[in-house]
Amino acid sequence: MIALFQAAMNHKPVARAIHKFNQSTSAKWVPVNKSFITLSKIILRAAVDRLGLAHAAITLRCVTHQGYHHLLLVNDTQDLQLAAAGKVEEFFISTQEANNSPFEDFIAETAFSLPLNFKLPQGQPQRLGYLVAQAAPGVEAKPAQLTKELALVADEIIRTIGRYQTRYRAIHIYGDQSYWIGNSKALRQLDQRIDQLAKGTQPVLIRANKGSGKVIAARSLHCLSRADTAPFIESDCNEWEEGAAASILQSLHTYANGGTLFVRNIDALSSSSFQALRNFWLKAANARFDGTYSVRLIMSLSSEDAPLASSQSQWLAQHALELRLPALRERYGDLRDLAQFYIREFALTAEFDLTEEAWQLLESTDSLVDVEQLKAAIQKLSLIANGALVSAEELRSVLD
Incomplete structure (x- = not known):
């Protein structure tokens, strides 16, 4: 710039x-932090609803680097040696609240599993982990069709990792954290x-x-x-x-x-x-x-x-x-995800939430034209939120 x-x-x-641009700014270490987990859960939950699944999860091979879990996007021998020196472990992101295992009622014999292969600009594809899905009880799933649909979900996870690599790289190069949040059509x-x-x-x-x-x-x-x-x-x-x-x-x-x-x-x-x-x-x-x-x-x-x-x-x-580029009104499915993302970012103490009436007001208002206005509204809410739930009246005072 x-x-x-x-x-x-x-x-x-x-x-x-x-x-000053140099090769060290390329993001090979992608942190598995709160925003990464949130984005992954958005995709997994959408797949569960769309495909009639009981649960879905991804398992990722991570390296503990400077005290944090990271995906290591390797592309040379030095990176592989660095990964080997660190503590490599499996990290789960699930549609359930707990992320320490795929899901509570996991049945290996009836589960579906697909690899997550990340293709680098140069070099061979890298196996980052697996997508695991469990069909809902009593729901007959055609294996071939479900495997095809899950392959699309796996591709979406990989694209998210690629976008996240770009985002993390942008933080170092441009000094900000601007990126799209959501999973709308x-x-x-x-x-x-x-x-x-x-x-x-x-x-x-x-x-x-x-x-x-x-x-x-x-x-x-x-x-x-x-x-x-x-x-x-x-x-x-x-x-x-x-x-x-x-x-x-x-x-x-x-x-x-x-x-x-x-x-x-x-x-x-x-x-x-x-x-x-x-x-x-x-x-x-x-x-x-x-x-x-x-x-x-x-x-x-x-x-x-x-x-x-x-x-x-x-x-x-x-x-x-x-x-x-789509306007905010065209990204209706992203509104709650965007709001929740900014709530986590701006919450001064404990994170707060909106009542269902407040969510409906937020989704129906015409006063929010773009994402920056939504971000500003959530930032104001974080200053006045007195409890765990924000009422429609409190939200209206911010929007007016």
């Missing part, structure tokens, strides 16, 4: 590196779309409203399509000096060579500055770096329906692939 500022004397745009479709776009080299235009996760999407595309050591350079067009777009883009390209350039809020560009962006890309797209395009261009609009000139829209339609 870089910041742009104007030199006091000559007003020439200057690019300054804020986060809209979010799963978004993951699939990002996977598809990461395989290509065309520019990507992210179209979404504020608070939808545009930076998260750009980082995900970068991490899925570029090597660990490739730079991720971000710049906001609102900060560009008029008439300096060509020189700014040249500076950005110098830093982003071999990596990703994320240009935010391109609808803020004047017609001449947008022309400079077009000229830049036509030139940069033909340059290659280490056998790949010299830079991966990602752009975003300030809002989903940000106005653009017809010529700009036509150029983007011809040269960029669009990535639309």
Whole structure:
């Protein structure tokens, strides 16, 4: 990531590196912490409800590193030796409350088990553990069909681990913990779309409203399509000096060579500055770096329906692939998961919960447009919550 500022004397745009990128920032140690367990439980519980199971669980081989359980995503001999030196043990995440065994009424003879294989960018797939499921009593399950459905659940767990690796890496590189929470259909479709776009080299235009996760999407595309050591350079067009777009883009390209350039809020560009962006890309797209395009261009609009000139829209339609991010109202299934995640994050003492009436109010309100507003509301609730349960009246006072 870089910041742009104007030199006091000559007003020439200057690019300054804020986060030095090096290979040590790649997340090989993925902590099995509260948020990881929460996300995994969301997927397992959804599978239990959808497939008519009694219980489901995953068992993961973890290493105790600096006092914490970690998944070790190995990709060289040194990592394997490091894993061998640590205390390797099985860690269970179950749909039941206890995580010290798959589940209480586990019957090995009637259970289904599938491997969890994590495919690294380079090297052979790595066995991280297993997905275990128990059919509900009295429910006749066709083994072939259930195995096929569980394979999709296993893939979803693996994608979650991959996303979590990206998140953990982002904490070290970018200094924040921004990532998507939930398991809604809209979010799963978004993951699939990002996977598809990461395989290509065309520019990507992210179209979404504020608070939808545009930076998260750009980082995900970068991490899925570029090597660990490739730079991720971000710049906001609102900060560009008029008439300096060509020189700014040249500076950005110098830093982003071999990596990703994320240009935010391109609808803020004047017609001449947008022309400079077009000229830049036509030139940069033909340059290659280490056998790949010299830079991966990602752009975003300030809002989903940000106005653009017809010529700009036509150029983007011809040269960029669009990535639309779902709004909070489209992620209905994620609302409780998001709220509970922020409750755990902001609870000052013991975690609190909402009454069912309060949950219904939260799910029906139109005042929360994006995730940032939901986060702010939960943060306010954490300051006024006097008991284990927050009433609808207390929630209404925060929303009004």
